[in-house]
Structure formats: C-alpha cells, structure tokens
Amino acid sequence: MDELPSFGKWLRHRRRELDLTQEELARQVGCAPITIRKLEGDEMRPSKQLAQSLSRPLGVSSNRREDFVRFARSEGTSQAGNLSSSIFELPSTQITKGNSSSASGADFPAGTVHLLFSDIGGSTQLVQHLGDNYVQVLEKHQRILRDSFAKWNGVEVSTHGDSFFAVFSRATDAISAALEAQHALANEKWADSVRLQVRIGIHTGEPLLVNDDYVGVDVNRAARICAVAYPGQVLLSNATRIIAERHIPSNISFRDLGQYQLKDLNEPERLYQVVVADLQSDFPPLKSLELIPNNLPAQLTSFIGREREMEEIKQLLSHVRLITLTGAGGTGKTRLAIEVVKQIGDQYPDGAWLIDFVAVPESNLILEAIISTLGVREESTRPIAQTLIDYLRSKKLLLLFDNCEHLISACAQVADTLLQACPELHILSTTREALGISGENQYYVPTLTVPQMDAEFSLETLKESEAVRVFLDRAAMVRPAFKLTKANALAIAQICRRLDGIPLAIELAAARVKGLNVEQIAARLDDRFNLLNTGNRTAMPRHQTLRATIDWSYNLLSEKERILLSRLSVFAGGWTVESATEVCLLIQLEERDVLNLLLNLSDKSLVIAEEQESETRYRLLETIREYALEKLAESGEERLVRNRHVDFFITLAEEAEQKYRTREQLLWFGAMEKERDNFRAALDYVIRARQPEVALHLISAAFWLWFFRGPWSEGDIWTEAALTQAPEQRTPALAKTLMAHGLFHFAQSNHAAAQSMLEKSLSIWRELNDKWWCAFVLDFLGVTISRQDRQTSSRYFEESLKLAEETNEKWILAFSLWNIGENELHLKNLPDAQRLLDQSLELSQTLGDRMLQNEALRALGEISEAGQEYSRAVDLYKESLAIVQELHDITNISVLYFNVGRALQLAGDNEKAASYFMDALLQSQRLGKKAGVLRALAGMGVVAAANGEAERAVYLLTSSQMLFAKLGLSFPSNQSAWLSHHLEFAHAQLNAEQFPTMSTQAQSMTLNQAVSYALGGS
Secondary structure: OOOEEEOOHHHHHHHHHOOOOHHHHHHHOOOOHHHHHHHHHHOOOOHHHHHHHHHHHOOHHHHHHHHHHHHOOOOHHHHHHHHHHHHHOOOOOOOOOOHHHHOOHHHOOOEEEEEEEEOOOOHHHHHHHHHHHHHHHHHHHHHHHHHHHHOOOOOEEEEOOOEEEEEEEEEEHHHHHHHHHHHHHHOOHHHHHHHOOOOOEEEEEEEEOOOOOEEEEEHHHHHHHHHHOOOOOOEEEHHHHHHOOOOOOOOOOEEEEEEEEOOOOHHHHHEEEEEEOOOOOOOOOOOEEEEEOOOOOOOOOOOOOOHHHHHHHHHHHHHEEEEEOOOOOOOHHHHHHHHHHHHHHHHOOOEEEEEEEEOOHHHHHHHHHHHHHHHHOOOOOOHHHHHHHHHHHOEEEEEEEEEOOHHHHHHHHHHHHHHHOOOEEEEEEEOOOOOOOOOEEEEEHHHHHOOOOOOOOOOHHHHHHHHHHHHHHHHHHOOHHHOOOOOOOHHHHHHHHHHHOOOHHHHHHHHHHOOOOHHHHHOHHHHHHOOOOOOOOOHHHOOOOOHHHHHHHHHHHHHHHHHHHHOOOOOOOOEEEHHHHHHHOOOOOOHHHHHHHHHHHHHHOOEEEEEOOOOOEEEEEHHHHHHHHHHHHHHOHHHHHHHHHHHHHHHHHHHHHHHHOOOHHHHHHHHHHHHHHHHHHHHHHHHHOHHHHHHHHHHHHHOOHHHOOHHHHHHHHHHHHHHOOOOOOOOOOHHHHHHHHHHHHHOOOOOHHHHHHHHHHHHHHHHHOOOHHHHHHHHHHHHOOOOOHHHHHHHHHHHHHHHHHHHHHHHHHHHHHHHHHHHHOOOOOOOHHHHHHHHHHHHHHHHOOOOHHHHHHHHHHHHHHOOOHHHHHHHHHHHHHHHHHHOOOOOHHHHHHHHHHHHHOOOOOOHHHHHHHHHHHHHHHHHOOOHHHHHHHHHHHHHHHHHHHHHHHHHHHHHHHHHHHHHOOOOHHHHHHHHHHHHHHHHHHHOOOOHHHHHHHHHOHHHHHHHHHHOOOO
C-alpha cells in the first residue's frame, strides 16, 4: 500500500520554500511556534480556523483553500492523496507578457509576498532625447525585466509606462530577479548612446489580493522605497533583508543605509542597498528623506534573535523614562540597546544619541562626554550641568548611556538630575549593575537561547536556537562555505551550550573555524580562555578576548566580593544562601558578609538569582564559573573550599536518607534533585583527589538520589568508581556502597551481579552486628533471587522480618512485612499475603511513607487481580501509580503502567490497556530497564491478539518471551499463563504455514527490532 501523503511533511517543505522560520510562520498565523513544530511532526491536526489562517502565508490560492482545509484536517482518509496533488504541487508561476489582466488569479501568490517596484531613471530626459525611438527602448527594457521576472518565478502585477510592479514567493528570487535585470540592462547595447538605468525597491509584507491586484500599506511602502532609490540602485526594506540574508550567495551583501522616514508613511523604514561586485555600488546619500538624528554606529554584522527582548524593552520605553539593561559581560547589552533605539528612533524627533562611557576614566568627565556628543557649546559663565539641562529641557530625545559600570554612582546622579529637569528625556543605559535611582526599571539581558540536549534534535530545531544561528552566521564570515550539517550538528550544539549562549563567546568560537573544525573547538572548551583569546582587533580591548571581558567585571569588585566569587565556583548547578554560608565561610569573610556579598555579585550580573518553588537559588554561568575556578586555584584555597563543599553535601545526603522514610520524603526528593550537579561535582573531586574513605562516605549516603530518580547507569558508575579505590577496612560505608552497587544492578535486571554485591554487603553487616541493615539487605536479596530460588528467598524474607521485629523500629518492620507479603502472594498464599500487606500499609500510613504505601497498594492490587476482582485491582494500581507519579519515582512508574494495563485488559478494556502498555514501554526504554520493556511488549502482544491482529500478536509475544529468557528471567506464572493463552489464540487465527514462519522470525529478533516493530516499524 502506498504511503498516504503527510500534511506535516508538506508544511515543512513549503515553509522552507518560502524562506520562513517556524517562528515567522507562527507569527503570521497567530499561533505559538510549538504548534507549527507539532503540525510539521504530524503530532496534531490543525483546527479549521488554524488551517484557514495557514493557507494565506503559505500561498494557497483562494479557489483552493477549501480543499486545503480538508486536506490539512484529514487523517489518512482516502481522499488525502487527491487533495494533496491538487493543492500542494503548486505550479511554477509563469509570467504573462502584457498587462496583468492576462494572468489568472491562481497565479498570484497570497499571504507573505515580496513586492518589487521598478522604474526608469531620467525617463523624461530620455523621451526628449530619443523622440519616437523611445518606444523601442521602452519595449526592450520591458522585455529584459519580464525575462528576469520569469526566470525567477515572479508574477507581473501591473505595468504603467516605464514602471513595473511584480511579486515573488521567495525573497531571494525577488533579489535575484532585480540583479539579473540590472546586469542585463547594463550589458545591453542601447541605440543613440543611451545609458538606460532602472531603480528598484523591494519590500516584504502581507498585502490584500483583490481582483488580481494587491492593495495595502505594504504596496505603498514598496513603491516609496523604489522612489527614493537612484537609477541603477536596488534597495530593500528591513523585512526583506531579515528573510533573505540567511540564504543569499556569498558574493552578495546588504549595505545598511540607515533609518528613513518615507513620504506619507507613519513608520520609518531601515533601508539596505544590495551590493554585488560587478554592479555600481557607490551612490550619493538618499535624498528627499527625513533622516532621524542619531550617532548610532552602523553595524558590520547581522543582528540575530532577541525578538522577545526587543519587544519587551520597546514596550517599557513607551511608558518608562529610565531603563537599565543589565547582564554579564559579553551578553550583548550594547548591541541590543542600539537595535532597539534604531527601531524606535522616530519617536524622538530630536534624536537618539549614544554616549559611550568606556573611554571616560573619571566621573567628573561624564557631563563633558554628553555635551561633546550632542554638540552643545559650553559657556564659561555657567555651570556645565545647567547648560546641558537648558539644551535638553524642551527636547524629546533619547540618550543611550553605554558601559556605566565603572562610573556607576556618577552616572546614576547625572541620570537622576537630567530626568527630573527634562520632562521629554528618556534614558536607556547598559551596565553590569543597576543605577539604583528612583523611577529606574531594570531589565536583565539573558544570554542567547541554546539548543536543548535532553531529546533528539533535528537541524531544523537547532536553527531555532539563537546561539546556533549566531555561530553559523559568524563562522560563515571566516569560512563562506561553512554550514550546519548532520555531521557537525552535535558539536555546534555542545559549543553553544558550554559557552552559555554568551554572544561574545559564541562569536569568538565561530572565528576559530578558520583553523579548527567544530569538534576540535568543542574538545578544547575546557581551556576556553586560551582558545578564545583572539577577537576583533578594532573592538574595545575588553571585548577582544573572553578573558578580558570577565577581567573587566572582576577588577571592579571589592576584595571580599572577589574572594566569595572564587569560592562559589566549587558549586555546580547552583546553591542557596545557607549552603554558600556553610561552604564559603572561611578566613576573611564573616557570616553576615555572605548574604550581602552574594546580593552584590547578583546586582553586578556575575551571579544569577532564580526563584525556584518559593526558594531563591543562585548560580554562575559556566564561563564565569571556569574563570572563578582559576582564581580559586590561584588563591591556594581550592582544596580547603572543595573539602568543605564535600562535607556539606555528605551531611545533606545523610539527613535526606533519614527523611526519605517520613512524611517529608517528597520535599527531600525535590531538595536532593536540585543538588544533583553538586553531588556529581563532589564525587568527581574526591575520586580524582583519591580520597577513598570520603568517596565511600559520600556515595553511600547520596546513592538514593540515582536509585529513586535515575539514571541507574550513572549511579552504577559512581558506586563502581568509589569501590575501585575502596580501602580494605570493612566499614559501614563500604557495606552500604556494595549494597548500592547491588541495587543498581538489580534495577537494571543484572540479577547475578546484584546478588553478588548484596551478599558481600550482608557479610559486612553481619560482622558489624547491624540488624537494621541486615534486614534491609536480606529483603533485597530475597527479591533478587525469588524467581530462581523461591525457597531460599522465603528464608531470607523470614530472617529479615525476625531481625526487623528485634530492632523495634517501625519503618524496617513495615518494609520487611511488605516484602514477605509479596512473597506469600507469589506463593499463592493469598490470605497470608493480604494480612501481611495490610499490616505494612497501616504502618507506612502511620509513618507517612508514601513509597511504602505505594508498594503495599500495588501488591494488594495483585491480590485483587488474582481473585479476579479486576475493577478493584485497577483502582488499587491507579492509587499506587498516583503516588509514584507524585514522588517522581521512576523505579516504579513503568511497573504500575504495566499493572494497570494488565488489569484493564483482563477486565476487557483493550483500548485503555494498550495506552498503558505503551506508556510502560516508553518509560522503561528511557530508563534502560530491559525487563520492563519486555513486559510492555508482551502486554501489547496480548492486546493485539484480543483485537484479532494475529500477526502482530505472534511477533510481540514470541519475541518478548524469548528475550526475557535470554536475560535469565521468566514471567510470573500467572502472567505466563495469560501470555500463553493469547499466543494460542493468535495461533488459531493463522494457517499452518504462517505461524511457524512468524514464530521463527520473532525468536531471532533483537530487543531494538522488537521495540521498533511495536512502535510501528517493520
């Protein structure tokens, strides 16, 4: 059967044809970018209203929109193929020579289009010079332009005398057509020594298509852009430049001509000249324009991203007179401020002026810098401040105070004085800490967005990252052929993430592609300050290297601030005020200093403060942390501070271990999760520093974090690393670490290795005569061997319960009652199992231990299932599932998904059962839990059999049971009978030849093949 066409695939293809990003399309449609991503991934279907909104920017003609909506909303129906061929194989637009009336309405693109206007320069003089011969020149000119439009898929809308109006679906096509025409006109041999030149203007917008013509302000704007161009010049609007600049060839560039007020239009327009080597590029300044007064520097690189920040800052400036952009060095505060001012400069008729304080060494020179920039003449008989105030008092003007941090107090005073005296004055300042005056709105400038690495990503999603787009743009400046590929995607993503999305760092790294490949750059980022030590020689010295940028901020700190910053570098992933005080409180700092210094560092944009669940946590950008670690090493305090960090987290882990068994367990799960990176850093340090006793002490208390929350494979690595260095002394720390190693093996279905580790742990606990831990390990040993040796496991459970009763401690007693109750359940002693599990549940409820409540509820659900009370079993399993979801207990979520699915299937609800089995499969797959994956595959096989899908049932049931056996495991007898029954049912639906062939093929399937098949592969 042929594959039905995918609306999502076509949508993605069509969007790219139109040079639209997902964000741009979402903005035009009026939806969120994630909606476009889901549509393109065929994860959802659009509503009728959304489909109608999509049709316009995608260029679906009005007479096809009804079909478009039906296709977009169809879900693999029989008519999908016909609809797709009629709608989406959009024909290349052909130019009709002659007037617009000869083109059919279907040829006109709708939605976002690229509008081109042209006319002949000096046409009046040409008519006078040529007389009747002008007609021939005009016709030749028209033929050249029409040929250029046709070659680049343009549609001629109208022709009036010597002017043309054409539209294009792609911005690059419009530009290519314009350049093609200019080349042809320049190379044509005109009669009578004529030099015919054409001015061209291009703008991108969404005009209305009415009766084969376009109307609206975008049409007027395109015509005005053409009108101000010189003959031979091609001008673009900023909207066209944004879309086209990512796709133009390297031999074409756009020259920023500045922002201009076009005739009869309310909003000013930033204009760009298209420059190519073999066409005239030097023209006089544009005439007949009202140029907004400013001294803003022309930028030599493109401005990428920051759409949200731009809109928020512009919105603030509409009703606030003082905004301070703060952020760490290199985050692009100045560039962002300049771009904002360029967009809103028309709101300040008296101009927008950049006052750069970086070269102002003393605070008493601030006023001189402002006056000098504004061109105000000093008066010897009057104070300079009064002269400046008198000049500004009546003006509607914006001042951009740039780089204020080294003159912060004086800049604050000047800003306050000017704002109070000058009612129409606005100030936008950039600095690494706020000015701290009345009326100030502080806006923190974040780093660029970076790609997410917690899921598979495509080249398309990578390009949505601002940091990646900046890297690609700047890399292409030094290596024009450089582009994003599947081969280099991961390395580029790693570079952008490890450099925290800091624009300066990204640009410096991109410059290195001239001599290194991206994999080499990524590998060298551990020494980032030496790698990124060469930048733009014309930039300010503090922006030429990454180190110089951070040095600038560091040198402005007080001595105590420097000390605290270096000590904070031992934290990974963040900290609280309390943990910072415990770890960093050494000589030169007092307890009362830490909070104030921490707030100072936050104010100066070196430390980031974040609210997380009603708690303030602090962190460093990784680049700042690397710098601070260097300073810590230079101070000679590194070993001392790191040891305090380790001690703090050992204490925290030991407290958490106790709290896990109380009503506070959920709170402590969350608390420990927040410190995951700190535990990793502490473990890495003690193992690298070869502190074996400390390593055992730390992992023996902290391993629960990985056991309860995963990933188990990582916990396994840490326990093995600690055990590799372990001394020979048989201590409680060694016994617990062996036990932890065994639990990780058990969780990953490595039961033989788990048994070995647990037995070694038990022998030490017996030597130490620790009944509590003996009981705990005996229970896990019993579970580990229960399927291979039920008699021995029963003996372990009985001994565990006896020891637990002797300890007279409720939690270990509840734990042992649960395990022995589970054992009685599997032995089919249901009354005993019910009694023991009821006791365990009652104790765990008294203690408030939700984990133990979950285990008892799940086992009681199995008892109900065994008694064929399937509805009650579903209820008990769901109650148990709700608890593990509340606790984020990944160890048991997949088990409960399977149990609910099985009970639902037994109750006859195959549709809901299939959903739970799928959840069980995906969850187990994420965890690397092979036994869980195979249980889920078997459950899906049962559903397939019950639904009459015999072939699917045979493949899933046979492969899962074969692979389960290869792990040395077997399904419980009740589940085994359930599976066998449905396999026999599927067998009965097949003929004598089909079943053996399918069964043989299924038995040879690998785990990955079985999972792929279950998820819809072949």
